[in-house]
Amino acid sequence: MSFPSRRSTTARKPLLPMSFAGNDSALASNASATLSNPFKITQRINLNTDTSTRPRKEKENEPPQAHNLIAPPTLRSRSFRLAHASLHQRREPPFPAVSPTPTPTELCLPSFTSPAPKLEKPRLPTRLPDSPTFWLSMYFCFNLGLTIYNKCVLLRFPFPYTLSAIHALFGTLGGSLLAKRGCFAPPRLNLRETVVLVAFSVLYAVNIAVSNVSLQLVTVPFHQVVRASTPIFTIFFARLLFGTHSSRAKKISLIPVVAGVGLATFGDKYYFTPTGLLLTLLGTLLAALKTLFTHALQSPPSPTFADPLALLSLLSPLALAHCALLAHLSGELARVRPADLSFLVLVNGALAFGLNVVSFGANRRVGALGMTVAANVKQVLAVVCAVGVFGLRIEGLNALGIALTLGGGAWYACVESSSNVSLQPIHAMYY
Structure with a gap:
């Protein structure tokens, strides 16, 4: 069973306890094989594209929803969880790949702008009648x-x-x-x-x-x-x-x-x-x-x-x-x-x-x-x-x-x- 390639540009995110739905034994054997050769994983991951914020489709004909914040786990995180998680954790629904609270790698700093100008004090009127x-x-x-x-x-x-x-x-x-x-x-x-x-x-x-x-x-x-x-x-x-x-x-x-x-x-x-x-x-x-x-x-x-x-x-x-x-x-x-x-x-x-x-x-x-x-x-x-x-x-x-x-x-x-x-x-x- 082949896996579609997933692209991500963000840095490596902290892993959360997460399981994968289903008990496919082929996935487990494939995960152990990929962990033995981690260089294959890095070759299939493109760090120039961020898919962590892409919405997941439950079905093929289901239109994407903009408000869906649950993104599918990456290949690397799946393999790591299948190798170290228990059977009970594998049967549980997965946690969201992106935490509701931004992690340190997800924090977006505001752009630096020029300092706000100081408010000038009101000046005395300088124009008097010229009569x-x-x-x-x-x-x-x-x-x-x-x-x-x-x-x-x-x-x-x-x-x-x-x-x-x-x-x-x-x-x-x-x-x-x-x-x-x-x-x-x-x-x-x-x-x-x-x-x-x-x-x-x-x-x-x-x-x-x-x-x-x-x-x-x-x-x-x-x-x-x-x-x-x-x-x-x-x-x-x-x-x-x-x-x-x-x-x-x-x-x-x-x-x-x-x-x-x-x-x-x-x-x-x-x-x-x-x-x-x-x-x-x-x-x-x-x-x-x-x-x-x-x-x-x-x-x-x-x-x-x-x-x-x-x-x-x-x-x-x-x-x-x-x-x-x-x-x-x-x-x-x-x-x-x-x-x-x-x-x-x-x-x-x-x-x-x-x-x-x-x-x-x-x-x-x-x-x-x-x-x-x-x-x-x-x-x-x-x-x-x-x-x-x-x-x-x-x-x-x-x-x-x-x-x-x-x-x-x-x-x-x-x-x-x-x-x-x-x-x-x-x-x-x-x-």
Whole structure:
């Protein structure tokens, strides 16, 4: 009796106690013969084909069943069991050739896949409205809030240079935090851009220093009136440095703005010294230059400084060094005590960081002259807000000045919106 060849590709499986149905004596004699010459078995077994999972047919005409897991025993396992099994085991039905529980040789390891990507933390929204109205509104809110808050803080912390250094410190920390959160990509500067940034930071720090020194030598109303002439310096330097021509309507709209600020701050004796007058004029000139250069840095083709957050993160560390040096030279750092750095000062630094962000963003969208006029309107609104906070008294001329300034600012806004000409910087200035 001949046996059909069975093929298997799997490794040798552990043998289970199994018997073969029937008591054919020819099989027993054939099994003992094959065990005496095991090389014949290996010649008839093809290890490249696996038949352990093929379904067994009980009859010739019976269709195969996919769910049948009992596979016929191989020739080698039959011969081994016939030679070593008892008669009782031979009469019992065979056990399944494949154990329901996979043996160590039947375990299928899962395929190795690339590790699952780490879930990224949600980032802060980086897209803000691009409307000039939105940025001007935010500028007014932060500027008015910081102006009133600064007056309250300086009564308890009379160190303007140190306070400016704290503002720059919060700008540095805030810029680093936003860069880490992915709100902007810190730019890489070349040599020319680094020189321009250092020069601009010096202008920024000197403007603060001159403004604070001049405020000590003149009265506040005189200081506000002279600073109200900043739009005139802005138009002059825009024509001189950038070759920009302002329309006649823009120039006429500045007249009620300057006159209104003068009337709104009238009511105190305009006391000043010649040195104070020169320093106040110098501070006004520096303020106009700072506004122009800020707009120039953020205008095309300067993609490095186009993002206000990126510009603030680059400028704040340099401004911190300059303001700290000024505070040391003026002797403020020797008088500042750790107890003076209260919670009010820290909140003031956070407000200053927010004002810097919206100030740079509004300057890029509105323009240098528009920011100058907005600053003058802010001064008048600060007077109105200070009435309720500090108990100031508004006379008739003060009310007229407030009305003129607000009207001039609205007039300029209408002229600016209807005009297609804006301040364009000379590209070769910083490249």
